[in-house]
Amino acid sequence: ALATVLDCWSPVDGAHQELDEISLLTAITVFILSTSPEVTAVPCLQNRCIEKFKAALESKDSVVQMKTCQLLHSIFQYPKPAISYPYIYSLASSIVEKLQEMDRRRPGDAAELQLCQEGIKLLEALVTVADEEHRAQLVACLLPILISFLLDENALGSATSVTRSLHDFALQTLMQIGPRYSSVFKNVMASSPALKARLEAAVKGNQESVRVDPSSKQAKNLGRNSSIQLKTSFL
Structure with missing residues (x-):
């Protein structure tokens, strides 16, 4: 089923692209958090999911980026390292870079402000789940x-x-x-x-x-x- 969702990933042009991307990311997150790790931790599927989140973080739409941070917050805090750690290792640097970019170019509206706040919360979550080292x-x-x-x-x-x-x-x-x-x-x-x-x-x-x-x-x-x-x- 997860592979089917990934195969359906084909954002359309115009106003529906944001909704489609967020909806698909939400569906992927539900699978990750509720399905057995034997399925969601399969490398080929996991790598495809990570790439979708990485692409969403690089979106030009602040709302898409903000929603992506919210979804990743749940994944980063998932108690099974086999699930959470690959996402953390692959995406943490993107979060840091996004926040550093906002330091250079301050948020100009409410959507960018919320994106920045969600990015900070996500980095806080990383601190919480990180090992002492x-x-x-x-x-x-x-x-x-x-x-x-x-x-x-x-x-x-x-x-x-x-x-x-x-x-x-x-x-x-x-x-x-x-x-x-x-x-x-x-x-x-x-x-x-x-x-x-x-x-x-x-x-x-x-x-x-x-x-x-x-x-x-x-x-x-x-x-x-x-x-x-x-x-x-x-x-």
């Missing part, structure tokens, strides 16, 4: 990406809603990761004064936004938590 390396890869999305006090004042939302999301993620992997975080900060300075500037900007608009619940929480985490875990 590779976890520190993944955290050290994720931290600069997150910090690159932060805005300082001056940039926050003129930020669009999309870039501000990305800033808030990245800062919240950093506050969650910092205490969990404090030794890696401290090592990254110690080895890169530029990253440390950017993080400090972002936190200062957030605290300033609290001062300017203390009625903002989101700003208040971010400002308070940022200060606490910087004192106890980050620096």
Whole structure:
């Protein structure tokens, strides 16, 4: 049945292409997560599935890329390594490259913002499932990406809603990761004064936004938590 789905992969032109691609990827994911590994881990089928996900990650459509990240999140966290690891090994670098590309070309609309957020969540999932040997390396890869999305006090004042939302999301993620992997975080900060300075500037900007608009619940929480985490875990 999985081979049949793969054989039917023939996206059509126009508005239906996005729906067809996402629907087929969803069907493949259901097979991967619900069918015996004796079927889905067969190399020829597994390689074909991986190629479909890789192609979707390279799509020019942000929605297709975002949905692909969501589907891969489930596969990456699948408890049987024979299923999850080939996808992780084959596609993790594509996720990192996609996020690094977004650092150079910031998200311009809500769809690109959501794609970036889903990519970050996917990389977080990789950190969680990685063995101890590779976890520190993944955290050290994720931290600069997150910090690159932060805005300082001056940039926050003129930020669009999309870039501000990305800033808030990245800062919240950093506050969650910092205490969990404090030794890696401290090592990254110690080895890169530029990253440390950017993080400090972002936190200062957030605290300033609290001062300017203390009625903002989101700003208040971010400002308070940022200060606490910087004192106890980050620096």
